[in-house]
Amino acid sequence: MESLIYLIQGFMIALTPANLMWVTLGGVLGTVIGMLPGLGPATGVAVLLPLTFTMGPTAALITMCGVYYGAMFGGSRSSILINTPGDGAAIAATFDGYPMTLNGRAETALAISGIASFIGGLLATVAIVFVAVPVARFGLKFGSAEYFVLMVFALSATASMSKGNMIKGFISLIIGLMVATVGIDAQSGVHRFTFGIMELQGGIDFLVVIIAMYALGEVFGTFQIIKEGKRKMQTKFGKIWITKEDWKRCIWPILRSAPIGFFVGTLPGAGGTMASLMAYNNEKQLSKNPEDFGKGEIVGLAAPESANNASSVGALIPMLTLGIPGSGTTAVMMGALLMLGLQPGPMLFQQHPDVAWGLIASMFIGNFILALINIPMAGLLVRLLAIPPRILYPVVMALAFVGTYSITHTAVSFYILVIFGLVGYFMHKAKVPTAPLILAVIVGDKMEQSFRQALTISNGSVEIFYRSNVSKTLILLTILSILYPIIQDKLKKRKAAMAN
Amino acid sequence: MNYSALTGVVSIIVGLVYSIQAYTLPRAVIGKPMAPIIFPLGLGLFMILLGIVLVIQSIKKGEFARGKSTTEKGLSYTAKLIIFTCTTSIIYALLFERIGFVFSTTLFLGSLLYAINGKKEWKVNVSVAVIFSVFVYVLFSKLLGIILPPIPYLYI
Numbered sequence: 001m002e003s004l005i006y007l008i009q010g011f012m013i014a015l016t017p018a019n020l021m022w023v024t025l026g027g028v029l030g031t032v033i034g035m036l037p038g039l040g041p042a043t044g045v046a047v048l049l050p051l052t053f054t055m056g057p058t059a060a061l062i063t064m065c066g067v068y069y070g071a072m073f074g075g076s077r078s079s080i081l082i083n084t085p086g087d088g089a090a091i092a093a094t095f096d097g098y099p100m101t102l103n104g105r106a107e108t109a110l111a112i113s114g115i116a117s118f119i120g121g122l123l124a125t126v127a128i129v130f131v132a133v134p135v136a137r138f139g140l141k142f143g144s145a146e147y148f149v150l151m152v153f154a155l156s157a158t159a160s161m162s163k164g165n166m167i168k169g170f171i172s173l174i175i176g177l178m179v180a181t182v183g184i185d186a187q188s189g190v191h192r193f194t195f196g197i198m199e200l201q202g203g204i205d206f207l208v209v210i211i212a213m214y215a216l217g218e219v220f221g222t223f224q225i226i227k228e229g230k231r232k233m234q235t236k237f238g239k240i241w242i243t244k245e246d247w248k249r250c251i252w253p254i255l256r257s258a259p260i261g262f263f264v265g266t267l268p269g270a271g272g273t274m275a276s277l278m279a280y281n282n283e284k285q286l287s288k289n290p291e292d293f294g295k296g297e298i299v300g301l302a303a304p305e306s307a308n309n310a311s312s313v314g315a316l317i318p319m320l321t322l323g324i325p326g327s328g329t330t331a332v333m334m335g336a337l338l339m340l341g342l343q344p345g346p347m348l349f350q351q352h353p354d355v356a357w358g359l360i361a362s363m364f365i366g367n368f369i370l371a372l373i374n375i376p377m378a379g380l381l382v383r384l385l386a387i388p389p390r391i392l393y394p395v396v397m398a399l400a401f402v403g404t405y406s407i408t409h410t411a412v413s414f415y416i417l418v419i420f421g422l423v424g425y426f427m428h429k430a431k432v433p434t435a436p437l438i439l440a441v442i443v444g445d446k447m448e449q450s451f452r453q454a455l456t457i458s459n460g461s462v463e464i465f466y467r468s469n470v471s472k473t474l475i476l477l478t479i480l481s482i483l484y485p486i487i488q489d490k491l492k493k494r495k496a497a498m499a500n
Numbered sequence: 501m502n503y504s505a506l507t508g509v510v511s512i513i514v515g516l517v518y519s520i521q522a523y524t525l526p527r528a529v530i531g532k533p534m535a536p537i538i539f540p541l542g543l544g545l546f547m548i549l550l551g552i553v554l555v556i557q558s559i560k561k562g563e564f565a566r567g568k569s570t571t572e573k574g575l576s577y578t579a580k581l582i583i584f585t586c587t588t589s590i591i592y593a594l595l596f597e598r599i600g601f602v603f604s605t606t607l608f609l610g611s612l613l614y615a616i617n618g619k620k621e622w623k624v625n626v627s628v629a630v631i632f633s634v635f636v637y638v639l640f641s642k643l644l645g646i647i648l649p650p651i652p653y654l655y656i
Contacts, residue, residue: 054645165504167554171511174547178518181543185536188528192536193521220585223578226616391628394612397585398605401592402636406646414593418586425582430503448539 003133006353010361013058013354020369022059023066023362026051027370028381030070035078035385036392037225040087041312042329042438043214044071047399049207049336050406057340057355062362064336068329069363069370072272072312073117076305077374077382080109081234084225089272089308092280096293096300103296107240110378112298113305115242116254118371120306123258124265124313125363132349132360136321139346145454145464149474151447154268154324157481159436161274166485168432175423176437179204180444187452199412206441207335207407212417213434214328215400217424219393226390235386237379242298250302253283261307265314268326271435272308272315279307313363320344320356324443328435331442338442339407505558511551519544584615601641601648605633 013019026048033044048067052060075090080097093113100109142150159169182193183203194200242250257279264275283303284293293300315330323345325331337344342355349356373381404417427434458464466472522540527533575583592608606629613625640646 050640050646051644165554165557167550167557168504168507171507171547171550171554174543174550175514177543178514178540178547181540185528188530188536190526190528190536192525192540220578220582223581223616388617390617391613391624394609394616395628395632397612398609398632399636401589401608402605402640402648405596405648406640409647411593411596414589414596418589418593422582422586430507432507451539452535 003129003357006357007129007361009354010357010359011364013358014062014361014365019059019062019362020365022055022063023366023369024373026063026066027070027073027366027373030067031074031077031370031373031381032070032384033067033396034071034074034087035382036389036396037078037082037084037222039071039215039218039396040075040089040329041068041071042087042210042332043218043396044068044074045329045332045336046207046211046214047396047403049332049339050403052336053339053406057342057352058358058362060336060340061355061359062366064333065359065362065366066369068312068333069121069309069366070373072309073114073370073374076113076117076308077110077378078385080113080301081106081382081385087272089276089312091273092276092304092308093301095280095304096295096297099294099296100298100301101234105296105298106234107238108242108246108298109301110237110382111240111242111375112246112250112302114371114375114378116250116257116302116305117309117374118367119254120258120261121309121313121367122364123255124262124310125360125367127262128313128317128360128363131317132321132356135317136346136349139322140350142322142346142470143454143468144450144457146468146470146474148447148450148454149465149471149478150322151324151443151450153474153478153481154318154326155436155440155443155447156478157268158326158439159433160482160485161268165431166482168430169436172427172432172434173436173440176440177444177447179209179437179441180206181448186445186449199408199410203445204416204441205408205413206438207339208404208413208416209420209441210332210335210438211400211403212420213424213427213438214332215396215403216417216421217428217434219397220421220425221428222389222393226393235383237382240375240378246298250299253279253286253299253303254306257282257303257307258310261310262314264307265311266317266326268318268324271327271329272311275311276304276308279303309367316363320348320359321346323348323446325439328438331435331438334442502558505555508551508554508558511554512548513551515544515547515549515551518547581615585612588612588615597649598652600651602633602637602651604649605636606630609633 029048030044033039033047034041044067045064052063075085075087076093079085079090079093080101083094083098085091085094097109097113155173159173160166182200184191184201260279261275264278280300280303283299284290315326319325319330319334323343325334334344342348342352401414404413424434454464466475519541522537522544525537528536588608588611592604595604609632610625610629613628617625637648641648
């Protein structure tokens with residue numbers, strides 16, 4: 001009940017005309033960035049963050065929510081229309097979304113994607129209302145040792161679950177932690193890895209790293225697409241809506257996929273890509289005619305879209321309640337909160353219930369507004385996709401520099417931006433995932449502090465890290481998360497060997 | 501060497517350099533002298549270990565000795581564009597506070613557009629660069645209250 005009262009208060013804060021205007025503006029801008037191939041919600045939030053610097057915390061969060069949702073809706077627009085996903089989570093939308101466009105059903109595809117995303121997001125937000133407080137209360141019991149183990153779990157799960165090679169995931173993670181050690185050590189005052197450069201004394205700002213890796217690194221990666229030239233795209237649309245028959249076929253898959261997405265989203269490292277692929281495969285298995293999937297089956301678009309939005313809401317739970325982001329995008333959202341001087345974690349719900357619940361309320365509102373923007377106005381918005389990327393990408397890059405300057409107030413950070421942009425590009429090239437690095441940069445400092453605090457408490461004995469039951473469970477989960485991909489890989493190989 | 505093996509080797513080098521740097525860090529005056537060093541040192545050593553595992557993996561797969569699968573003649577389009585972008589960014593960083601936001605950004609965005617969008621569309625390039633710079637300057641400095649370097653001598 002207490003939660004509901006807070007939620008109503010949250011709505012009262014979020015529902016002022018000014019805040020509604022911000023969420024709409026954030027939504028439109030986020031959609032535009034999300035529609036750009038290769039750029040997803042993380043980039044959207046990172047690049048547009050400076051817009052919120054002078055706003056109050058609530059207005060800023062509401063705007064960021066708009067951007068976050070907008071970028072997710074936008075990502076599927078480009079999947080459906082030009083077969084180019086905005087980010088990993090929108091990949092599943094290309095499987096049946098693009099064939100629908102080829103079959104002349106682009107209007108239906110855009111509409112069902114909007115509707116499914118809306119329902120998925122809405123259900124997940126309802127779930128967050130009930131889950132957030134209990135999780136935060138549980139988090140309050142954590143001491144420094146438990147916190148350290150929790151962070152080890154979250155980071156290693158992200159590293160081991162990332163696509164491809166697990167070792168590469170861990171390398172990315174360690175680079176991130178190394179970056180986090182730069183600067184004056186808070187406990188002893190020792191200058192670490194500053195190389196006598198004054199600007200490095202305060203550490204490398206994680207927001208600069210994020211902007212560099214996502215905005216610059218990803219744009220570098222798209223230069224090849226730019227060279228290939230513009231894809232032809234449908235620009236005239238009929239009425240964007242679905243028939244009753246389509247609705248009847250899709251409603252159950254949408255409702256089924258939302259809980260899958262939500263649950264997968266709350267796990268560290270799993271995220272939208274996995275959630276949407278799981279929902280897609282699930283529906284394919286349940287379908288009476290699985291052979292239609294991939295040829296423009298509407299259910300094959302509705303299910304992953306619902307799961308994707310549900311997972312991105314679910315992913316906010318560990319970030320808000322425990323202060324541990326589970327994905328690149330939520331890491332950026334956490335960066336936004338830290339920038340506003342708010343430390344996400346169990347205390348957020350106690351010390352700033354207005355902010356925590358204002359954020360949850362604005363997720364409801366953001367979802368509504370984005371559905372309004374994306375369904376009736378989709379025809380108008382997607383015309384932006386006709387603007388050549390050759391113009392939009394340079395503008396995104398320029399925005400990255402403006403954003404960096406407004407965070408650090410020094411042009412010296414431009415060098416850091418370029419360096420990490422290159423690091424990001426080469427990591428893509430070498431197929432080293434970037435998400436673990438981003439997460440590590442954000443939590444690295446806190447992780448080291450809790451490590452040392454725990455050791456101070458225990459007088460140097462490492463036993464403190466596995467004394468409590470919470471720690472034991474977390475250590476077990478860490479081991480499982482590392483072993484799971486290895487076992488899965490072995491099983492696959494055995495299956496392949498059996499088939500031969 | 502393919503990218504995996506190369507990543508392994510780079511990781512070992514980074515790990516080594518970082519560990520040595522960490523070990524030679526000044527000892528803390530307050531509290532335990534090794535306190536600020538243990539965590540970074542652990543990171544460095546772990547990095548070396550990961551690099552070694554990655555190299556062993558690629559040796560096992562027989563990828564290590566094999567040459568790069570794609571040998572490109574000269575620099576690729578992407579590589580050229582990245583080098584151009586980075587050079588422009590460094591010049592941008594040098595000019596940013598000296599000649600002010602509007603001029604430096606117009607130049608920066610203009611040259612990026614010149615390289616990416618092409619010479620033929622110079623009218624579009626110039627107008628996008630000018631409109632973006634002025635619009636962002638007004639939006640940030642006047643409306644959002646985030647101070648960007650003003651035009652020298654004029655201080656508008």
